[in-house]
Every structure is written in C-alpha cells, then in structure tokens.
Amino acid sequence: MGEKEKSFANPPLQGKKMAYHKVGADQRAQYLDSDDLQATSLELEWDMEKELEEPGFDHFRLDGTVHQQVGITQNTDLDLEPIQPSASPKGRFQRLQEDPDYVSHYTRPPPKSNRYSFCWIFKLFCTALSLFILGVLIGYYGHVRCPPSPPPPPKPSDPHLSQEILKEIQAKDVAQIYRDLIQLRGKEDRDIAMKLLAQWTSYGLEDVQLVNYSVLLDLPGASPNTVTLNSTGECFYPNGQLCSKETKMLHSQDLLYSYAAYSAKGTLTAEVFDVQYGTAEDLLRIQNTANVSRKIALLKLGRLPLLYKLSLLEEAGFGGALLYVDPCDLPKTQNLSEKAFMVSLNGGGDPSTPGYPSIDGSYKQNRSNLTSLLVQPICAALVRKLFSSPEKAGGNEDCEPLELLATAERRTVTLEVQTQPTYKTISNVIAYLKGATIPDRYVIVGSHHSTLGAYSRQQWAHGTAVMTAFIQALMRKVKKGWRPERTIIFCSWGETVFGKIGSYEWAEDLKEVLQRNAVAYVSLHDPVRGRAVLHTIASPSLQQLATEVRKRHNFTCLGQDKCAEFNVSSVQMQGDSDYFINHLGVPALQFSYQDSTALETASFLSEALFPLHSTISNELVSSFSLHESIAKLTGEVILQIANNPVLPFNALDIALEVQKSFRDEHLNLERLLTMANALRESAQLFQSDEMRPANDPKERAPTRVRMLNDVLQSLERNFLVPQVPPGFYRNILYRLDERTHQFSVLLEAVEHCKLHQSNETLQAALSKVLSSLNSAQVSFKAGLNVFEAALLGSK
Incomplete structure (x- = not known):
C-alpha cells in the first residue's frame, strides 16, 4: 500500500491521510438514523476516477463527515475499524461493491433532495391554483350579490x-x-x-x-274705541253700530280690532274736515279756507301710502284722523260699507328698537306712539251717519265718491282711542x-x-x-x-x-x-x-x-x-x-x-x-x-x-327701467337723461360681453363666473337712497303703483313743492337720483375692468 501511495498521480493528495472506517452493517444500522445512512450512502457514490480528474480535490475532506458521525455516536460502544484509503483504478465505489456485506446491507435509497424538490414544487402549484380558484369564486359571487352602484345624482x-x-x-x-x-x-x-x-x-x-x-x-x-257726535250725543262703534253692552258683547272681537296700531292715545274733541285722499291739492284747499290746527281729518285710504298722508296731516297741524275706504274704490264684487278694519302705523320692525335687532340686552326705547295723531278707522256707513251723506242707489255700478259738501255744516265729534302697548x-x-x-x-x-x-x-x-x-x-x-x-x-x-x-x-x-x-x-x-x-x-x-x-x-x-x-x-x-x-x-x-x-x-x-x-x-x-x-x-x-351657474339677472332691464322713469316728465332732467343714456350703454356692453358665460358653457371659468355673479348680485344696491318720505321705497327702481311711471321720490318732491312753495325738496330728490345713476354706472365699469384684468392675467 505504501508504494502505491507514492506512485499516486495526483500531487495534492501526497502527504495527506485519508481514512475509511469499515463498520459492520448489522452493528451500525441499529444506532444510525436514516439521515446518517443517507449521508454514508451519498459518500460512497463518489467515483474516484472522476474525482481524481477534477481540480480542487485537495479541498475536500471526508474526515470531517466521518468524525462528525463519530462525534454524534461517541457515547455508543461501536467496533469501528479503520479503512485504508484506496488507490485502486477501480475507485472506491467499485471496491465497495465487491464487498459482499455492502450488497446485503447498504442498498441505496433514492436521493432525498430530488424527492423533496418535487414535492415542494407540487405543493406550491396546488396552493397557487387553490388561491386562484378561490379568488375567482369570491369575485364572481361578490359581484353578483352586491347591488349595482347608484347612478350619480343629476346636476342641479x-x-x-x-x-x-x-x-x-x-x-x-x-x-x-x-x-x-x-x-x-x-x-x-x-x-x-x-x-x-x-x-x-x-x-x-x-x-x-x-x-x-x-x-x-x-x-x-279693554273696550272698543268710539266716535261720539256732539250735536246729538250719539255714540258709535267703528262699524257704525250704536254703543251698547249687547253690541259690545256680540261683536267684541271685531270691535276690539277695529283700530290703528301705534296711534296716539287719548280723547280729542274737534271739528271734522274732509281732506279726501290727503294729497297736496286736498290739503292746500282746506288750509286756504280754515285753520286746521288740532282738528280731525276725514281721510280716505288709497292712492298714496297711509304713513305719508298722515305725515302731511301732522305737518299741517291736525290732531286726529278718521280713516275709511270709499266703496267706489273697492272691487264691484265686494261690499264693505258696514265693515270696520284695522291698520298699522308701524313702517317696519320693533318700534322700541329702531334700526337694530330686538335681541336680549338691547335697549328698549319708549315709542308706543309712532304719530302724534289720534287715528281711528271707521266704516263708510258711519261716515254717512255722521255727516248726513245719503247712500246713492245703484250700488257700485253708478257709484259716486263720498264727499262732504263745502256748504254743509261742520260737525264736531269726540274721538276716544285706547290701546295697550x-x-x-x-x-x-x-x-x-x-x-x-x-x-x-x-x-x-x-x-x-x-x-x-x-x-x-x-x-x-x-x-x-x-x-x-x-x-x-x-x-x-x-x-x-x-x-x-x-x-x-x-x-x-x-x-x-x-x-x-x-x-x-x-x-x-x-x-x-x-x-x-x-x-x-x-x-x-x-x-x-x-x-x-x-x-x-x-x-x-x-x-x-x-x-x-x-x-x-x-x-x-x-x-x-x-x-x-x-x-x-x-x-x-x-x-x-x-x-x-x-x-x-x-x-x-x-x-x-x-x-x-x-x-x-x-x-x-x-x-x-x-x-x-x-x-x-x-x-x-x-x-x-x-x-x-x-x-x-x-x-x-x-x-x-x-x-x-350664472344668476338669471338682466342688467340691461335695469337701465331700460331707469329710462322709462323719465318719460313724460316736465322737469329739467337733461343731466339725468344724459346719465341714464350712459348707464344704458354701459349695461349693454356688460350684457353682451360679460353675460356670455350664461349662454356658453365653454366660458364658464369658475373665477369669471364668480366675479360676474358678484356684480349682478350688487347692482340694485346702487339705487338705494338714504332718506325717503314715510311709506315710500328707498329703492327708487320701484314705482308707487301701476299708474305712475316716474321715480317715486321725484313724484313726492313735486307734490311737496306745492305745499311749501319751494324747490329745495325737489333739488334734493334730483341729487339723490343722479347719485344713484352715477353709482350704478361706476359699478358697471368697475366690473368690466375687473374682468379685463382677469383675462389678461390668464393669458
């Protein structure tokens, strides 16, 4: 054996000692587990001739494996004989096969690594397939059972x-x-x-x-207001019935509410003057013939706001007013000659907190009387009884307005007004x-x-x-x-x-x-x-x-x-x-x-x-x-x-309404007409150029639409005047009624000039209107400038 080792062709193996241990199969098998047996069989598969041809064999040490196995079984009593390394050309595996003990005790099982690899791939495939099938089933049944998503809500x-x-x-x-x-x-x-x-x-x-x-x-x-005719001593309720306890109990609700809320309270005895509708001409006619200080005015409702007419009576010096509705002014289908009514003399809001809200902690002013006049509504039938004016036959078909004759004897009445603030x-x-x-x-x-x-x-x-x-x-x-x-x-x-x-x-x-x-x-x-x-x-x-x-x-x-x-x-x-x-x-x-x-x-x-x-x-x-x-x-x-998206407001209609208000006016309105024409031109430009987003969705940029709506929203604010007579609108775009076409403040100023023989009120009203028109035109121009700046910025 020593000579054969010296003649070994592989130099790296020279000087190295390889040891094999021959172990009895029957003795070793009872101590070694399956892993040890497989490791031993794998070691024996080495083809020595092939190993000798492969480089790097000097790095392989079999002793480590054998020693490791020995170390594991070091506590057992094994009879391990040393196995000398072989240099036979047949190789170790062939030599071992020649050993009869090898054939009988060391039959090689299939390689475990290959079997494990196949099982692992198969399990992975089955798992993936199962997950795929499960996902398909969940998706299918989930889609079928879930209700379809509701359609999006329609655009407002x-x-x-x-x-x-x-x-x-x-x-x-x-x-x-x-x-x-x-x-x-x-x-x-x-x-x-x-x-x-x-x-x-x-x-x-x-x-x-x-x-x-x-x-x-x-x-x-607590009791109804009354009107007493001094010449006869007859006392009447507002509905024309004589004062009596039976009448009071029978019609208590109607009688109690036949009054003027926020009127002055008390008793007034005075002559009665017929002022008809209380216009400037009516008051001038009365003032030119008599002293009306602390007298009682017989006043018809209609044609002008009640608060305005009462302010004229107060200014003229009257002390009280009897209000009624002329049957000729009512629709033909209504017969209210014997019906009393209620009015309110409050222009708007809580009288005790004028101009500010009546919230907790607000200062309450003592303003239970909003006029110095004693005011009482009465029915048309009572007017006839008090002033001996017989009712005309034929009803409303041949109606003649109620009017006291100038030659008739003046009647003196006692007016008693009681309310509870x-x-x-x-x-x-x-x-x-x-x-x-x-x-x-x-x-x-x-x-x-x-x-x-x-x-x-x-x-x-x-x-x-x-x-x-x-x-x-x-x-x-x-x-x-x-x-x-x-x-x-x-x-x-x-x-x-x-x-x-x-x-x-x-x-x-x-x-x-x-x-x-x-x-x-x-x-x-x-x-x-x-x-x-x-x-x-x-x-x-x-x-x-x-x-x-x-x-x-x-x-x-x-x-x-x-x-x-x-x-x-x-x-x-x-x-x-x-x-x-x-x-x-x-x-x-x-x-x-x-x-x-x-x-x-x-x-x-x-x-x-x-x-x-x-x-x-x-x-x-x-x-x-x-x-x-x-x-x-x-x-x-x-x-x-x-x-x-764009407010449906028409700016041009405002300018046209302004121009119509100057129609048939005999005043010197040249400056106002010039301003009205300029306002119309600005409104036309605004309407044609800046209202396009209202009709063309492509131009509805959010910023542009917002600016446009802000201008449209604030247009009518320009026509608010600071002070107007009682009962008149501060917004001069609104006329008094269907029969008038002028601005109401100008109409009132003309009437006021007749009473005071002065045009100061008229000039002040003209200045208010002119200022409103100028403010509106400036608003249009400012809106156009803002739009132009926005467009330039976007470009």
Whole structure:
C-alpha cells in the first residue's frame, strides 16, 4: 500500500491521510438514523476516477463527515475499524461493491433532495391554483350579490330635474296643508311656529330653527274705541253700530280690532274736515279756507301710502284722523260699507328698537306712539251717519265718491282711542337647505303666519300652504341625493300685520351676513286674492325671468280659458319683502292671483285689514288649482335662481327701467337723461360681453363666473337712497303703483313743492337720483375692468 501511495498521480493528495472506517452493517444500522445512512450512502457514490480528474480535490475532506458521525455516536460502544484509503483504478465505489456485506446491507435509497424538490414544487402549484380558484369564486359571487352602484345624482342646473320637482306639487297636497293650518287659528304665535317647525322637519329639512324676539305690540284696549257726535250725543262703534253692552258683547272681537296700531292715545274733541285722499291739492284747499290746527281729518285710504298722508296731516297741524275706504274704490264684487278694519302705523320692525335687532340686552326705547295723531278707522256707513251723506242707489255700478259738501255744516265729534302697548315674544321659523357648491349665497323664500283671529283673514295660511307644499316636493328629490347649487332659506315670519316685525328683526340681526350673501327674495305673501289675473311684481333685474316662466307654464285662471294679460311691473308690493328691497338692495319677485277690478281701483287699499268673512270666496279655497299654479311658478323661479351657474339677472332691464322713469316728465332732467343714456350703454356692453358665460358653457371659468355673479348680485344696491318720505321705497327702481311711471321720490318732491312753495325738496330728490345713476354706472365699469384684468392675467 505504501508504494502505491507514492506512485499516486495526483500531487495534492501526497502527504495527506485519508481514512475509511469499515463498520459492520448489522452493528451500525441499529444506532444510525436514516439521515446518517443517507449521508454514508451519498459518500460512497463518489467515483474516484472522476474525482481524481477534477481540480480542487485537495479541498475536500471526508474526515470531517466521518468524525462528525463519530462525534454524534461517541457515547455508543461501536467496533469501528479503520479503512485504508484506496488507490485502486477501480475507485472506491467499485471496491465497495465487491464487498459482499455492502450488497446485503447498504442498498441505496433514492436521493432525498430530488424527492423533496418535487414535492415542494407540487405543493406550491396546488396552493397557487387553490388561491386562484378561490379568488375567482369570491369575485364572481361578490359581484353578483352586491347591488349595482347608484347612478350619480343629476346636476342641479338640469332643467329636467326642475320639472320633476314641480310635477310633485299637487293641489290636493296644498289643500290638506291649508286645512291643517287654519285649524290653528286663534292659537298663540309660538304654537303656530312650532307646528310649522315640526311639519318642515318631518319632510327632511335638517336645519330648522325657531328664532324668537321680544317686541313691542300695540294691542287693542279693554273696550272698543268710539266716535261720539256732539250735536246729538250719539255714540258709535267703528262699524257704525250704536254703543251698547249687547253690541259690545256680540261683536267684541271685531270691535276690539277695529283700530290703528301705534296711534296716539287719548280723547280729542274737534271739528271734522274732509281732506279726501290727503294729497297736496286736498290739503292746500282746506288750509286756504280754515285753520286746521288740532282738528280731525276725514281721510280716505288709497292712492298714496297711509304713513305719508298722515305725515302731511301732522305737518299741517291736525290732531286726529278718521280713516275709511270709499266703496267706489273697492272691487264691484265686494261690499264693505258696514265693515270696520284695522291698520298699522308701524313702517317696519320693533318700534322700541329702531334700526337694530330686538335681541336680549338691547335697549328698549319708549315709542308706543309712532304719530302724534289720534287715528281711528271707521266704516263708510258711519261716515254717512255722521255727516248726513245719503247712500246713492245703484250700488257700485253708478257709484259716486263720498264727499262732504263745502256748504254743509261742520260737525264736531269726540274721538276716544285706547290701546295697550305690550311686550310680547314673537317667533320666526327659519329653515336652511344648504347649497352643494355655493352654500354662501342665499335665495330667501318668505311667507307669514298670523294670530289675529278673524282679522288674520286666514290669508297667511294660503302663502304658508304653498311654501310648505313646495318644500314637500323639493325634499323628495333631496332624499335621493340632490341638492341645489345655492342655499335656499325658507322663512315664516311672525306678526307681519303689526308692521313686518318678524322679517325686520331677523334681517337686522343678520344684516352683515345678508348684505354679503343674499341673492334674491321670493315673496309668497297672500298669493291668492282673486281668480282673474295673474299679477306679477318683480324688480327690473328679474322681470325677464318672470316673463319667461309665465310664458312657459301658461296657466289658466279659475273659470276662464286664459288669464288676463298683465305685464310684469316693478311697483311697491305688500308683505315682508320690504327690508330686503329697501335696506339690502336684494332683487325680489312675487306672483299673486287677483280680480281684474282690484287692479283698476285705487292703490294701497291693501293697507286696510278687513275681517275674515269679507275676503275671497269659498270657490277659490275649494279648488286649490290657483294655489298649485302659484307653487309651480314660484318654485321654478326659486330653482332657476338657486341652480343656474350664472344668476338669471338682466342688467340691461335695469337701465331700460331707469329710462322709462323719465318719460313724460316736465322737469329739467337733461343731466339725468344724459346719465341714464350712459348707464344704458354701459349695461349693454356688460350684457353682451360679460353675460356670455350664461349662454356658453365653454366660458364658464369658475373665477369669471364668480366675479360676474358678484356684480349682478350688487347692482340694485346702487339705487338705494338714504332718506325717503314715510311709506315710500328707498329703492327708487320701484314705482308707487301701476299708474305712475316716474321715480317715486321725484313724484313726492313735486307734490311737496306745492305745499311749501319751494324747490329745495325737489333739488334734493334730483341729487339723490343722479347719485344713484352715477353709482350704478361706476359699478358697471368697475366690473368690466375687473374682468379685463382677469383675462389678461390668464393669458
């Protein structure tokens, strides 16, 4: 063996000692585990001849393996014999095969590493396949069982959506709401407000508030006011009946509320002078013939605001006034000769907090009397009794106005007026429907509720029922995910009949916010007063929208094929729109049904509040088709203002309305006409160049649209004048009535000049109008400059 080792061809193996141990199979098998056996068998697979040919064999040491196995079994009693290294050309494996013990005890199992590799790949494949199949099943059944995602809500400006909302408004719904409301007649103001709050909340409105204010109301006294004819000693109640306990008990409610709220209190005995309508000509005629100091004026309602006429009487020196409505001024269908009425001498808001809200901690002024005159409304029948004026035959067909003859003996009467100024809590119901994209712009919708019993005439229920029906239809769409672009605020005002107190207090409370955010006011004050004419009042910027809506609906009037044609006009309107028009400069609109004869009679007769049984017929109430029409007309206007990307205001119509106001004027208005023409040119440029985004969606850049809307929103504020006579609008865009075309402040200034033989008042009025026109033109130019700068910046 030693010589063979020396002649070994592989030099790295020289000097190295390799040892093999021959182990008895029967002795070793009982101690070695399967891993040891496999390791031994693997070692024996080496082909020596091939190993000798491979380089690096000198790095392989088999001793380590053998020694490791020995180390593992060092505690066992094994008979291990040394195995000498072989240099046979046959190799170790062939030599071992020649050993008979090898064949019988060392049969080689298959390689474990190959078997493990195959099992591992197979398991991995099965796992991946199982996960894939499971994912497919979950995805399939999850897709089938999950409901499809709802379609995106329609855009608020979609015209089809507005029509869907309006179709939800039905006459039967308005009728049911109306009947529920009139059951509250005679309840306290808070009770009615709580009923509305609960009803609006039940429809889905989330932000509904009850806003309370403590205000000064001038309520009737414990006994009715009286008028006594001194020549006979006869005492009369305002309705013409003789004073007696039986009459007082029989008609206590009507008699108590036949009074003028906020009148002076006391007793006055004086001669009575007939001043007719109390115009400048009427007062000049009386003053030229007699001393009227501390006398009593017999005054007709109509033609001019009552507060203005009373201010003229006060200025002339009168001490009292008897108010009445001439039967010739009333519609032919109404006979109110024996009906007394109520009026309020409050121009607006809580008299004890003029110009600021009546909130907790506010200073309360002592202003229970808003005039120095003792004022008492009486019926036309009492006028005839007091002044021996017989009633003409033929009724209203051959009506002759009531007038005291100049040659008639002057009558002296004693007027007794007693009222009770009382602080009382009133409630407004305010509901917010937040806008989706422009929530800081408000479209305000208003009606009112009343607590005056018979004298409320249930008229408040008509407007409130219409607004509630619109809320009901609107919220059905809101529950499906829709919202308007701008915020809509629904308001039911308290104590409107005492001088629009609820709306004034709320608006004064939020004045700073409303000046910035209020966009428009839509009025639902007494929307059904007749059945023949659809009367529309709108500020100049909203006239085009009102006309388009009317043409699109083309509603019929009750009992007629078609409503009488009546143009949209900008005249002073009833109700709570006063503060929004005259203090905030907010565009306003109002639809109402009236009798045709009512529009032909004297204006401002609505200032008289007659009892319930003398108002609209049961025919109007029974059908409610007119209420449905008003709800749909008003609803479409509200939705267009709230949803259109560009406010649907027409700037050019404002300039045209200004030009019409100078028509047929005999004054020197050259400067005003020049300014009006310049205003029209600026409005035309603004309308043609900057209103394009309203018609072209490609130009509706958000910044550009926002600037445009800001200009449109503030246009009418330029026409607010600082001071006007009582009862006149500060917004000079509104005329007194349908018969006048001039600015109301100029019309009044001309009348005032007749009384004082001075043109100072006229010059002051002209300066106010000129300043308003100049302010509007500057506003147009500033808007154009802003747009140009924005366009240059974008380029």
